[in-house]
Amino acid sequence: xxxxxxxxxxxxxxxxxxxxxxxxxxxxxxxRDDRDPDGLSRDLWRTFGExxxxxxxxxxAHGGSGLGAVEAGVIAxxxxxxLTPSPFLGSSVLGAGLIVDLGSAEQKDRWLPGVAEGEAIxxxxxxxxxxxxxxxxxxxxxxxxxxxxxxxxxxxxxxxxVADALIVAARTSGKVGDREGVSLFLxxxxxxGVAIERTAMVDAHxxxxxxxDDVRVDADALLGELDGAGPALDRVxxxxxxxxxxxxxxxxxxAFDLTLDYLRTRTQFGRxxxxxxxxxxxxxxxxxxxxxxxxxxxxxxxxxxxxxxxxAQAARAVAVAKAKAGQVAELAVQEAVQMHGGVGMxxxxxxxxxxKRVRVLNETLGDVGHHQEALATADGW
Amino acid sequence: xxxxxxxxxxxxxWLADNCxxxxxxxxxxxxxxxxxxxxATFKTPAHRLWLERMGARGWxxxxxxxxxxxxxxxxxxxxxxxxxxxxxxxxxxxxxxxxWMLGPALLKFGTEAQKQxxxxxxxxxxxxxxxxxxxxxxxxxxxxxxTRAVDQGDHWIVNGxxxxxxxxxxxxxxxxxxxxxxxxxxxxxxxxxxxxMATPGVSTKPITLISGKSPxxxxxxDDVRVDKANLVGAxxxxxxxxKYLLAHERTMIGAIGEGDVGRPLGQIAADAIxxxxxxxxxxxxxxxxxxxxxxxxxxxxxxxxxxxxLAKAGRAHPALSSMLKYYGSELNKCRHELAMAAGGADxxxxxxxxxxxxxxxxxxxxxxxxxxxxxxxxxxxxxxxKHLLRLPGA
Numbered sequence: 001x002x003x004x005x006x007x008x009x010x011x012x013x014x015x016x017x018x019x020x021x022x023x024x025x026x027x028x029x030x031x032r033d034d035r036d037p038d039g040l041s042r043d044l045w046r047t048f049g050e051x052x053x054x055x056x057x058x059x060x061a062h063g064g065s066g067l068g069a070v071e072a073g074v075i076a077x078x079x080x081x082x083l084t085p086s087p088f089l090g091s092s093v094l095g096a097g098l099i100v101d102l103g104s105a106e107q108k109d110r111w112l113p114g115v116a117e118g119e120a121i122x123x124x125x126x127x128x129x130x131x132x133x134x135x136x137x138x139x140x141x142x143x144x145x146x147x148x149x150x151x152x153x154x155x156x157x158x159x160x161x162v163a164d165a166l167i168v169a170a171r172t173s174g175k176v177g178d179r180e181g182v183s184l185f186l187x188x189x190x191x192x193g194v195a196i197e198r199t200a201m202v203d204a205h206x207x208x209x210x211x212x213d214d215v216r217v218d219a220d221a222l223l224g225e226l227d228g229a230g231p232a233l234d235r236v237x238x239x240x241x242x243x244x245x246x247x248x249x250x251x252x253x254x255a256f257d258l259t260l261d262y263l264r265t266r267t268q269f270g271r272x273x274x275x276x277x278x279x280x281x282x283x284x285x286x287x288x289x290x291x292x293x294x295x296x297x298x299x300x301x302x303x304x305x306x307x308x309x310x311x312a313q314a315a316r317a318v319a320v321a322k323a324k325a326g327q328v329a330e331l332a333v334q335e336a337v338q339m340h341g342g343v344g345m346x347x348x349x350x351x352x353x354x355x356k357r358v359r360v361l362n363e364t365l366g367d368v369g370h371h372q373e374a375l376a377t378a379d380g381w
Numbered sequence: 382x383x384x385x386x387x388x389x390x391x392x393x394x395w396l397a398d399n400c401x402x403x404x405x406x407x408x409x410x411x412x413x414x415x416x417x418x419x420x421a422t423f424k425t426p427a428h429r430l431w432l433e434r435m436g437a438r439g440w441x442x443x444x445x446x447x448x449x450x451x452x453x454x455x456x457x458x459x460x461x462x463x464x465x466x467x468x469x470x471x472x473x474x475x476x477x478x479x480x481w482m483l484g485p486a487l488l489k490f491g492t493e494a495q496k497q498x499x500x501x502x503x504x505x506x507x508x509x510x511x512x513x514x515x516x517x518x519x520x521x522x523x524x525x526x527x528t529r530a531v532d533q534g535d536h537w538i539v540n541g542x543x544x545x546x547x548x549x550x551x552x553x554x555x556x557x558x559x560x561x562x563x564x565x566x567x568x569x570x571x572x573x574x575x576x577x578m579a580t581p582g583v584s585t586k587p588i589t590l591i592s593g594k595s596p597x598x599x600x601x602x603d604d605v606r607v608d609k610a611n612l613v614g615a616x617x618x619x620x621x622x623x624k625y626l627l628a629h630e631r632t633m634i635g636a637i638g639e640g641d642v643g644r645p646l647g648q649i650a651a652d653a654i655x656x657x658x659x660x661x662x663x664x665x666x667x668x669x670x671x672x673x674x675x676x677x678x679x680x681x682x683x684x685x686x687x688x689x690x691l692a693k694a695g696r697a698h699p700a701l702s703s704m705l706k707y708y709g710s711e712l713n714k715c716r717h718e719l720a721m722a723a724g725g726a727d728x729x730x731x732x733x734x735x736x737x738x739x740x741x742x743x744x745x746x747x748x749x750x751x752x753x754x755x756x757x758x759x760x761x762x763x764x765x766x767k768h769l770l771r772l773p774g775a
Contacts, residue, residue: 002456003687004694264773275774277763283772284765288704295687296680324680327673372672379675381647381662 003298005074012071016053016078025350028083032204038162039198039206040085048088049118057239058096062112069239069304073246073297080250083350083357085205087121089364090158093243095122095167097236098184102224107186111165123163125154125187125210126233132366134237135179139212141170148172148222150185150193150215158364160208161198163189168212172227179230184223191215203356235311238318241365242304245297245318245325248361252329253290255336255354259283262340279339286328286335293328296321316378323371326362333358388458392465399434403427404472407643410740414476417506419553435474436505442480445488449496450504456693460686470643478547479503479510481633483556486626490573490614499575511578512630513543513557513600514623521760523558524567524620528602530559530574537561537574539582539605545754549585549598552578556626559607562617573619573626575611582606592746593731593739627756628699631706632688634755637748638709639682640716647671650723667722674715681705681712700768707761710751717745 005013020027031039048054056072058064065071072093079086096115099107099122114120128138139152150170160166166187174181189196193215199207224232263274263283273279300321303314333355337344344351362368403425408414413424415432423429435441438452443459445451454462484503487496502508519526528541539559549555554577562570578585582605587595614622650671651662662668688705691697720741721728728745730736752758767775 002690002694003683004690004696260770260772272773274772277766280766280770280772280775281759281762283770284762285707287765287770288708291701291704292677292680292684292708295684298687299680299683320676320679323673323676369669372669372676375676376647376661376668376672379645379647380660381645381651381656381668381671 001302003295003302005070005298009070009074012067013074013078015051016075017081019047019051019053020078020082020084023082025083025353028085028204028353031085039204040087040159040162044084045087045121046118048086048092049116052116054088054092054118055096055112055116056092058092058100058112058116062108063116064096064112065116069242069301070298072239072243073301076243076246077250080247080252080357080361081254083203083251083353087159087162089240089243089247090124090163091115091120091122094124094158094236094240095165097239098124098167098223098232101232101236102184102229104220106220107223111186114164120164121159121162123157123160123166123208125157125160125166125168127156128152128154130155132363132370134233135182136177137169137171137182138176139168139170141168141172141183141185144216147216147218148185150187150212150217152212154210154212156199156363157208157210159206160210161196161206165189166194166210167223168210169229169233170212174227181227182229182233183226184229184233185217185221186223187212187215187217187221191217201360203353203360205357205360231311234315237365238311238315239304241318241322241371242297242300244361244364245293245300245321248322248325248329248358249290249294249297251354251358251361252293252325252332255329255332255351255358256283256286256290258351258354259336259339266341273339282335282339286332289328289331293321293325296324312378316375319371319374319378322366323368323375326358326368326371329358330362330368385457385461389461389465392462395438396465396469396471400469400471401427401431404431404474406470406472407641408472410737413472415472415474415506416476416509416548416551418509418551419507420551421506421509431472432474432506439504441475441477441506442484442500442504445484445500445504449488450501456690475506477503477506477509478512479508482512482626482629483510485629486556486573486622487613489625490622494610495575495613508553509548509551511546511549511552511555511600513546513549513555515545516542517544521757523623523756524571526558526560526571528557528559529563530561530572530607532561533606535609537607537609539574539576539602539607541602543600543602545588545597546585546600547597547754549578549600550587550595554578555583555600556613558619558623561619565617568620570617571619571623572616573613573622574607575613576605576607580605580607590746591749592743594743594747596747625699628702630755631702631761632685634751635702635705635707635709636685637751638678638705638712638716639685640678640713645675646716646720646723647675649720653723653725653727667719671719671723674712674719677712678716681708684708698769700764703756703761703764704769706755707752707758707765710748711758713751714748717748721745 052065055064056067060066141148141150168185168187172183193213195211197209201207266273300317303317336351343349440452443452443454447453516526530537530539561572582603584601585598588597589595655663657663688701724741728741731739766772
């Protein structure tokens with residue numbers, strides 16, 4: 001398969017870019033400056049539903065488009081490019097991905113059509129510390145009659161404060177750090193004992209801390225097998241990492257494009273600053289890095305879509321993509337601010353918003369170091 | 382898709398029968414390379430057989446048309462062939478400037494007679510080529526070259542000097558840039574010609590490099606007669622051919638960034654330095670640097686593939702080769718710095734059997750030319766700034 005987008009994927013990319021580009025970064029600014037209680041646009045989410053974007057990876061029987069990781073990545077890239085807050089990663093990729101993989105017929109019917117329509121919002125409550133550690137789960141679920149009782153605390157839950165359902169990862173056996181013994185539960189955020197604190201983040205996107213204090217759920221809240229969430233969680237996290245990497249490329253490339261415009265138009269010493277070789281070489285280096293990162297991300301997304309691909313192979317490709325995209329996007333936003341000079345430090349110019357978003361995306365689902373470590377470990381050294 | 386899978390099965394079966402055991406696995410050193418040519422040397426008879434078999438199928442030049450000795454494969458088929466070769470760790474059947482550089486230029490600019498004459502022997506590895514580009518006064522400013530070709534009716538008489546001519550002392554023929562119009566602006570007075578290195582008046586002198594080896598030569602032309610039938614492209618428009626060929630050269634040099642088949646550097650380092658209780662390379666800082674490099678390398682391999690796919694789809698800007706050349710050559714330098722760090726004092730030995738005559742150190746030093754040959758990294762960045770970014774004044 002060629003490492004380029006197909007015509008259909010290109011059309012999808014243009015559709016997503018066209019939709020989000022209408023308001024561009026203005027959408028983020030408005031939500032931030034109005035202190036919008038949702039921190040995202042529900043109208044836009046419904047439009048995502050109408051255009052088949054919200055249910056991109058949900059099967060057609062449940063109202064989705066039945067497409068793959070490459071298509072999800074294309075949408076994620078557009079979200080990164082325009083810095084648009086959206087439930088897409090948390091709901092369409094992570095949340096729906098887990099329900100598609102593990103859900104009972106009832107659970108699928110209950111949640112997937114709603115996500116596909118852009119009505120329902122899901123949030124994955126996984127992380128507990130300040131750094132991505134998908135197996136370091138201390139939150140516990142204990143048998144309680146014919147149901148379960150959940151206790152623990154979760155952090156960095158994307159869209160946690162606006163979710164219609166939380167997917168809580170809790171330990172049902174074993175000890176913290178074990179790959180086995182984790183189960184997933186669909187929890188109504190209104191359940192007694194659930195306390196949700198919206199956390200205002202540096203990038204004005206959504207996250208929350210969630211406390212679970214003797215939260216009682218019925219047996220049918222269990223998503224998938226008891227103790228057996230590990231493999232599906234790994235798979236869906238890789239999907240999410242691939243999409244976060246695509247958003248990083250989208251954000252980094254857009255910060256670079258803004259910078260190129262500035263290099264062409266800003267004059268000092270009587271000429272465009274883009275005429276100075278010191279800046280030309282840095283721009284050319286950054287262009288190269290972005291193209292390399294773009295190839296790594298598309299390679300990973302195609303690998304995720306390959307039928308019968310070994311999970312370890314997909315995980316390795318994703319580690320490469322997330323690490324490379326993170327490293328390059330970080331370089332892109334730093335160069336963007338520096339080459340803009342003083343105005344790059346102002347809130348009025350957009351490049352600072354890209355710097356903030358890239359920092360958050362880098363921390364989402366594992367930073368550069370996390371994935372470098374993953375690669376070295378996977379390769380046996 | 383299933384046609385491709387059929388093709389994969391066919392390739393796999395053929396390779397099982399035809400790829401000798403001696404040419405599988407990592408190459409021990411440069412001596413394993415098969416360059417072909419009139420005076421070809423082969424490490425073992427199996428190496429000769431491997432070239433002959435692959436050449437006969439045209440798989441030394443998989444995507445060239447069959448009528449010119451190529452394999453006639455589609456891009457997807459060529460990818461399948463490459464992946465099957467990688468799977469069995471087959472060594473390349475032929476290292477060839479003819480395949481990598483001259484062939485593509487002849488396919489685009491050559492006359493039918495030139496294609497018929499020159500391409501099949503290139504694909505079979507019968508004629509080894511060298512490249513007459515750089516001169517003592519024309520390095521980064523290549524178009525400033527001074528080697529003169531004076532019109533003598535049906536032929537030219539060429540006088541001048543080239544430098545950094547890779548393997549000129551072992552090559553059979555040369556593709557060479559000569560000045561045919563000294564009055565014209567520098568880019569518009571250059572022609573691209575081919576001639577036999579055995580022609581009277583051609584002489585070569587190897588240059589000893591910091592590696593102690595001599596892959597490059599000075600090449601002298603003293604009243605060398607060149608037949609006008611061997612002009613490629615239009616008279617005085619050799620720069621067009623040269624640039625087209627340079628794009629292929631840059632991709633070729635960049636490809637060095639993909640790294641060799643064989644044990645990953647992290648494994649080699651762990652074997653040399655040791656492992657901690659969890660099996661990790663017991664030198665965390667080096668481990669982190671190797672991990673970063675390996676991620677860059679994997680991403681770079683994908684970028685090579687993607688650029689090739691874009692080119693096949695007619696959507697690649699020629700200057701993307703500068704991007705690959707810049708990144709791949711810098712990456713390869715980084716890889717060898719890390720290999721030296723991993724090797725420690727053992728990697729510093731310069732002579733003797735144990736170090737295979739100082740191979741690690743010599744290879745490391747050789748890579749320093751990667752970001753100079755075929756256009757320096759700085760020239761590549763200039764090209765990217767001008768042709769891809771269209772920055773003012775670039």
